[in-house]
Amino acid sequence: MQALLDVILPVFVVIGAGYLAVWRGWITDAANEGLLKYTQTIAIPALLFTAIARLDLAATFDARLLISFYTGAFACFLVGLMVARHIFARDWEEAVAIGFACLFSNSIMLGLPITERAFGPEGLAGNFAIVALHSPFCYAVGITAMEIARAQGTGGNARATLDKVLRAMFSNALVLGIVAGFAVNLKGLALPGVINDGLALIVRSALPVALFSLGGVILRYRPEGDLKLIAMVAGIGLLLHPTLVFGLGTALALDRDHFRSAVLTAAMAPGINTYVFANMYGAGRRVAASSVLIGTALSVITVWGWLQVIP
Numbered sequence: 400m401q402a403l404l405d406v407i408l409p410v411f412v413v414i415g416a417g418y419l420a421v422w423r424g425w426i427t428d429a430a431n432e433g434l435l436k437y438t439q440t441i442a443i444p445a446l447l448f449t450a451i452a453r454l455d456l457a458a459t460f461d462a463r464l465l466i467s468f469y470t471g472a473f474a475c476f477l478v479g480l481m482v483a484r485h486i487f488a489r490d491w492e493e494a495v496a497i498g499f500a501c502l503f504s505n506s507i508m509l510g511l512p513i514t515e516r517a518f519g520p521e522g523l524a525g526n527f528a529i530v531a532l533h534s535p536f537c538y539a540v541g542i543t544a545m546e547i548a549r550a551q552g553t554g555g556n557a558r559a560t561l562d563k564v565l566r567a568m569f570s571n572a573l574v575l576g577i578v579a580g581f582a583v584n585l586k587g588l589a590l591p592g593v594i595n596d597g598l599a600l601i602v603r604s605a606l607p608v609a610l611f612s613l614g615g616v617i618l619r620y621r622p623e624g625d626l627k628l629i630a631m632v633a634g635i636g637l638l639l640h641p642t643l644v645f646g647l648g649t650a651l652a653l654d655r656d657h658f659r660s661a662v663l664t665a666a667m668a669p670g671i672n673t674y675v676f677a678n679m680y681g682a683g684r685r686v687a688a689s690s691v692l693i694g695t696a697l698s699v700i701t702v703w704g705w706l707q708v709i710p
Contacts, residue, residue: 410512411699413607417614431615434608435671442605443507444576449598450527451580452590460528463651468529468661469536471643475635476502476540487628489683491548496676496683497628499541500690501635505670506533507573508609509698514663517706518656525660531581534573537672545680616671617692625686632669632690637701641666645708659709666705668694 420426479501483494504510507530514526583590590598644665648658669690677687 408699409516410509410610413610414614414617414695417611418618419614420611421615421618426615428615428619431612435612435616438605438609438612440572442601442608444572445598445601446576446605447527447530447573448576448580448583449595449602450523451531451577452583452588454524454527454584456584460531461525461653461657463648463653464525464528464657464661465532467644467647467651467653468665469532470647471640471665472502472504472537473540474643475640476544478639479632479635480544482631483628487625487631489628492545492680492682493686494683495541495544495548496680497632497686498544499537499676500632500669500673500683500687501640502540503533503537503670503673503676504636504640504665504667505695506530506664506667508606508613508670509667509695510664512606512610513667513702514660517663518659522656522659525657526664528657529660529664531577534571534577534672538571538676541676545682613671613695617695619688628686629689629693632686633694633697636669636690636694637666637698641705655710662705662709663702666698666702668698 417426417431421428421431476498480494480498483489483497484491489497506526511523511526511530515523582588641662644661648661653661669687671691674684674687674691677683
C-alpha cells in the first residue's frame with residue numbers, strides 16, 4: 400500500500416490535474432494540445448537526447464534486457480492481432496491497429512516517472528535503453544504489418560512498404576532525438592555548458608508537462624466500441640506483457656536494475672501513440688482510444704501489484 404501512495408498516486412495526481420483543468424475549462428483543449436505537442440516534439444526528444452548522450456552504452460544496452468522486453472512486446476502484438484482477427488472477426492487493418500495497441504506500452508509518460516519514483520533516478524538506465532528502441536521497433540512492426548495488410552490485392556510491393564516505414568520512423572521527433580543522442584555519445588562530443596544548461600531546463604519540464612497534458616487528452620476519450628475487445632487489449636498490456644518479461648528476465652538472469660526497468664515498463668498502459676497510429680490509418684480508433692483511457696485507469700492497481708512482486 401505504501402508503494403501505491405508514494406510511487407503511483409503522485410503520478411496520477413498530475414494526470415488528474417490535467418484532466419480537471421481541461422474538463423473545467425481552465426485550460427482549453429487547444430492549449431492542452433499545445434502542451435502535448437511541446438512534450439512530444441521538444442521536451443521529451445530533449446530528454447531522450449541528453450539521457451542517451453550520457454549513457455554508458457556498453458553497460459546499459461544489455462542484450463538480455465532488450466530480448467526480454469521486445470520478445471514479450473512482439474508476442475503481445477501477435478496475440479492481439481490474431482485474437483482481433485479470428486475471435487472478434489475484425490478485418491486485417493483493424494486487427495493490426497488493435498495489435499499495435501497491445502504492443503505499445505506508455506514507456507515515457509508513465510514508465511519513466513513511475514520507475515524514477517519507485518527506484519530513483521539511478522534506476523532509469525534500463526528504461527532509457529528500452530525507450531531508445533521503443534518507437535523505432537513498434538512503428539516498424541506496426542507500419543510494416545499495416546502496409547502488408549493494405550497491399551493485399553492492391554499490387555503493393557516490398558520496396559514501397561520499406562520506404563513508408565523509414566519515412567514514418569525518421570520523421571518522428573522522438574526517433575530523431577534518440578539518433579542525435581547516439582551520435583553525440585558514439586563520437587564522444589562534449590556540448591558547450593550553455594547548451595547543456597538550456598537543455599537541462601527543458602528536460603526538467605518534460606515529464607510533469609507530459610503527465611499533465613496526458614490527463615487533458617484522456618478527457619476526449621470515451622469507453623466506446625467493443626468492451627470485450629478493449630478488456631482484451633488492457634489485459635494483454637497490463638498483465639500478459641509484464642508476465643512474459645518477468646519470465647524471460649528470470650530465465651536470462653537479468654540483473655536487478657534492468658529486470659525492474661523491463662517488467663515495470665512492460666506493465667504500463669497503452670500509450671497515446673496507439674491512438675495516433677490508429678488515427679493515421681483510420682482503423683481501430685475507438686478501440687485504441689478507449690484502451691488508453693481504461694488501461695490508464697486500471698494501471699493504478701495493476702502497477703501497484705507489479706511493484707509488490709518485483710525484487
